[in-house]
Amino acid sequence: GQNIxxxxxxxxxxGAIVQINCTYQTxxxxxxxxxxxxxxxxxxxxxxxxxxxxxxxxxFSSFLSRSKGYSYLLLKELQMKDSASYLCAVSLGGFKTIxxxxxxxxxxx
Amino acid sequence: xxxxxxxxxxxxxKSGTSVKxxxxxxxxxxxxxxxxRQFPKQSLMLMATSNEGSKATYEQGVEKDKFLINHASLTxxxxxxxxxxxxxxxxxICSARAMDGFQETQYFGPGTRLxxx
Numbered sequence: 001g002q003n004i005x006x007x008x009x010x011x012x013x014x015g016a017i018v019q020i021n022c023t024y025q026t027x028x029x030x031x032x033x034x035x036x037x038x039x040x041x042x043x044x045x046x047x048x049x050x051x052x053x054x055x056x057x058x059x060f061s062s063f064l065s066r067s068k069g070y071s072y073l074l075l076k077e078l079q080m081k082d083s084a085s086y087l088c089a090v091s092l093g094g095f096k097t098i099x100x101x102x103x104x105x106x107x108x109x
Numbered sequence: 110x111x112x113x114x115x116x117x118x119x120x121x122x123k124s125g126t127s128v129k130x131x132x133x134x135x136x137x138x139x140x141x142x143x144x145x146r147q148f149p150k151q152s153l154m155l156m157a158t159s160n161e162g163s164k165a166t167y168e169q170g171v172e173k174d175k176f177l178i179n180h181a182s183l184t185x186x187x188x189x190x191x192x193x194x195x196x197x198x199x200x201x202i203c204s205a206r207a208m209d210g211f212q213e214t215q216y217f218g219p220g221t222r223l224x225x226x
Contacts (some may be wrong), residue, residue, distance in 0.1 A: 008138075033214075033215065035217075040200075040222075041219070041220070042202050042217040042219050043153070043202075043217050044217070045215065045216065045217075087152060096143075096158060097143070097215060098155060098156065099145075099155075100152060101151065102152045103154045
C-alpha cells in the first residue's frame with residue numbers, strides 16, 4: 001500500500017522558522033512535491049525534489065532523503081499569510097501523484 | 110507558469126441530476142490530466158487519470174459509471190457526476206503535469222465546489 005505521513009497541525013510564531021516533516025512508503029517514487037493550500041482554494045506548487053539534498057527557494061526550502069523515505073519543508077521568516085495547509089505528495093510511476101493528509105500551520109503574532 | 114482553469118467554480122444542484130465540470134489547460138497541451146476530490150479538512154484523493162484520446166484510469170473504489178471522464182482534446186477534460194447525491198458534495202479539483210523549465214510540476218485548477226441538495 002501507499003503511505004504518506006505528516007503532522008496534522010503545527011503552530012509557530014511570526015518571524016520564526018518552522019520545519020514540516022513528511023515520511024513516505026510508496027510502491028514507486030519519481031519525486032516529491034510540496035504544495036500550499038489555503039482554506040477553500042486549490043493547492044499551489046511550492047517545490048519538487050527528485051534528488052537527495054536541500055533545495056532553497058527564497059523563504060522556503062525542501063529537503064529529500066530517498067534512502068530514508070523522508071522529506072521536510074522549511075519555512076523561514078514566517079508571515080501571517082503562511083497560515084495554510086501544506087501537502088506532501090509523492091509522484092509515482094505512470095504520472096500518478098498521491099497526497100498526504102496535509103499539515104495545518106497556524107502562524108501567530 | 111502554466112494555467113489550468115475549471116468551470117464552473119461552484120454549483121448547487123438537486124439530487125438525481127447530472128453535473129459537468131470542465132478542466133482546461135490554457136497555455137499548454139496536457140495529454141494527461143487528473144481529477145481529485147477533497148472533503149473538508151481532508152487531503153486530495155485521486156479519483157482518476159484522464160488520458161487524451163483514450164479511456165480514463167479510475168482509482169479503486171471510484172465508480173466509473175458515476176463519474177464520467179472525457180478527455181476529447183489536448184486542452185480539455187470533463188468530469189460528469191451522474192445522478193448526483195448529497196454524499197457527492199465535495200470540492201473537485203483537476204490538475205495537469207507540465208514542465209517548468211527543466212522541472213516537472215503539477216498545476217491545479219481553482220477547483221469546483223459541488224453542493225447536492
